Amino acid sequence: MKRKITGAGLFLVLFFSFQVIGILAGKFTESKYFCWAPYDEISLYEIRVVIMDNDLNSDEIRRRYRKNQKGRENRSIHNLISIVRQYETTYGAQDEANVEISYITNGHRKETWIWPKDEIIPEH
Amino acid sequence: MGTEKKPGFGRKMRLFLNTDLPPHIVISLKALLLYVLFIHPGIFIVSVSGLPFLPFLKIIDSVPFFVFSFAAGVLLISILLVFLRRGNYQLLSLLSGLIILLIIFSSKNLFSNSLTFVACLLVLIGFYRGKTTIFRIQISLLYLGAASNKIFDPDWWNGKYFDYFFRDIFNVSLYASYVPVDDLTVATYLGVATILTECLLGIVVLIPGLTRLTIILGLLFHGGMLLVTSGTLSVRFFYIMSTSYLLISGLNIKTVHIMHHSGIIARLLRFPDLSDSIVHSATNDNSLAVSIGNSTWKGIKALQKILFSYQYLFFCFFVLLIAHMVNLNIFKRIILSIFGIFDGF
Numbered sequence: 001m002k003r004k005i006t007g008a009g010l011f012l013v014l015f016f017s018f019q020v021i022g023i024l025a026g027k028f029t030e031s032k033y034f035c036w037a038p039y040d041e042i043s044l045y046e047i048r049v050v051i052m053d054n055d056l057n058s059d060e061i062r063r064r065y066r067k068n069q070k071g072r073e074n075r076s077i078h079n080l081i082s083i084v085r086q087y088e089t090t091y092g093a094q095d096e097a098n099v100e101i102s103y104i105t106n107g108h109r110k111e112t113w114i115w116p117k118d119e120i121i122p123e124h
Numbered sequence: 125m126g127t128e129k130k131p132g133f134g135r136k137m138r139l140f141l142n143t144d145l146p147p148h149i150v151i152s153l154k155a156l157l158l159y160v161l162f163i164h165p166g167i168f169i170v171s172v173s174g175l176p177f178l179p180f181l182k183i184i185d186s187v188p189f190f191v192f193s194f195a196a197g198v199l200l201i202s203i204l205l206v207f208l209r210r211g212n213y214q215l216l217s218l219l220s221g222l223i224i225l226l227i228i229f230s231s232k233n234l235f236s237n238s239l240t241f242v243a244c245l246l247v248l249i250g251f252y253r254g255k256t257t258i259f260r261i262q263i264s265l266l267y268l269g270a271a272s273n274k275i276f277d278p279d280w281w282n283g284k285y286f287d288y289f290f291r292d293i294f295n296v297s298l299y300a301s302y303v304p305v306d307d308l309t310v311a312t313y314l315g316v317a318t319i320l321t322e323c324l325l326g327i328v329v330l331i332p333g334l335t336r337l338t339i340i341l342g343l344l345f346h347g348g349m350l351l352v353t354s355g356t357l358s359v360r361f362f363y364i365m366s367t368s369y370l371l372i373s374g375l376n377i378k379t380v381h382i383m384h385h386s387g388i389i390a391r392l393l394r395f396p397d398l399s400d401s402i403v404h405s406a407t408n409d410n411s412l413a414v415s416i417g418n419s420t421w422k423g424i425k426a427l428q429k430i431l432f433s434y435q436y437l438f439f440c441f442f443v444l445l446i447a448h449m450v451n452l453n454i455f456k457r458i459i460l461s462i463f464g465i466f467d468g469f
Binding site: 019020022033034036037072075083087090107 | 178180185235238241247248251258266268277284288293
C-alpha cells in the first residue's frame with residue numbers, strides 16, 4: 001500500500017532539504033549563512049568609510065551598516081563584507097562611498113577589502 | 125446515529141486548546157522562548173521600524189515595515205500566551221519559529237546561527253507527534269554542517285584557529301601559561317578533537333539507542349568549551365543544545381500535585397514550573413502536602429520534594445544560564461538569595 005505524504009511531511013522534507021542545500025552551498029561561497037558554521041573563523045576588523053572626502057565617524061558607520069566600526073566577527077569575515085557590499089550596491093549606491101575593511105583572521109596576515117574595487121589586498 | 129465531537133475538534137477549537145505535549149517538551153519550548161525574549165530582545169525593537177534592512181532575498185525589500193512590526197507583535201503575544209498557559213502550544217511554537225525565520229531573512233545583520241537554530245527547533249516542536257526523529261535530524265544537521273565547514277579549513281587542522289582563539293581572543297591564561305608561543309601541538313589536537321566530536325555527535329544523535337551517550341558527550345563538549353573560556357564562549361550554544369537534548373531525552377517528568385488550602389501559596393509554588401506539570405489540588409488541610417505518583421509527603425518533606433523536583437531543577441538551570449548571559453547583577457542576586465533559602469533545608 002502506498003504511503004500518503006501529508007502536508008506536514010512535505011513541509012518537513014523541504015525544511016530539512018533547504019538546510020542540506022545551505023550546508024552544501026556553504027562549501028562554494030565565501031560568506032557563511034545558513035550552513036551551520038558558528039565560530040569557524042574569528043576576525044578582528046575595522047571599517048573605514050569615506051564619502052566625498054569625509055571620513056565617517058564610528059556612530060555614522062554604525063548607523064549606516066548597523067555594525068560597529070571596530071569589532072570581532074565570529075563567523076566568516078565575508079559575512080561582514082557581504083553586508084557592506086549589499087549596502088553599497090543598494091541603499092547607499094548614490095553616496096559613491098569608498099570603503100575599507102581591514103581585518104586579521106585566525107591570526108593570519110592583515111588583509112584589507114576595498115570598495116568599490118571589491119578586492120582583497122594583503123598587507124605586506 | 126450521533127458522532128460525538130471531542131474537545132479540540134475543529135480548527136477554531138484547536139487554536140485555543142492546549143496540546144498534550146509531554147512536560148519535557150514544554151520545558152524546552154519555554155526555555156527556547158525565554159532565550160528569544162531575553163537574549164534577542166533586539167528583534168522586537170528593530171522589527172518596529174528598522175526592517176527590512178539588507179535582506180537575504182531582494183523581494184523582501186518591497187515588504188512594508190509594518191508587516192514586520194505586526195509579525196513581531198504576534199511573536200511577542202505568542203510568547204506571552206505560552207507563559208500564561210493559554211493557546212495551543214504547538215501552533216504558537218510553529219508561529220514563533222516561522223516569524224523568527226522571517227525576521228532573520230529580512231536582515232543579514234540579524235543572522236546568527238544560534239537564533240536560527242532556536243527558530244528551527246520551535247518550528248519542529250510545532251510538528252512534534254510523539255517521535256523525536258525530527259529533532260534528531262535537526263541536531264545532526266547542525267553538528268555535521270559545523271564539522272564539514274571545519275574539515276575544509278586548514279586552520280582547524282594546523283592549530284592556527286585554536287591558538288589565536290585562546291591566546292589573542294579569549295586570553296585563556298591556562299593555555300597561555302603552559303603552551304609556549306609558536307607551539308601549535310595542543311591547538312592542533314583540540315581542532316582535530318572538535319571536528320571528530322562534531323562528526324560523532326552528528327551521527328550518534330540519529331540513533332535513539334544512544335541518546336544517553338549523545339547527551340553526555342554533547343554536554344561535556346559544550347560544557348568543556350564553557351569551562352576553558354571561563355564562561356565567555358558557547359554559553360548560548362550550551363543553553364540551546366541543552367534544550368535540544370531535552371527534546372530527544374524522553375525524560376519522564378511526573379506530575380506534582382500540591383495540596384494546600386491557600387490558592388496563593390499553590391500559585392507561588394507553581395510559578396517556576398516551566399513544564400505545566402505542577403498542579404494544585406484543593407484541600408481544607410492547612411499543612412502543605414505533595415503527591416507524586418502514589419507517594420505523598422507533608423510539611424517540610426513536601427516542600428523539599430517540590431524544590432528538588434525536575435520542574436524546579438530545570439527552571440533553575442535555564443534561568444541561571446539566562447541570567448549569566450544577560451549578565452544582570454540583579455538577577456544573579458535574586459537567584460543567589462533563593463539558593464540561600466535552600467541552604468536552610
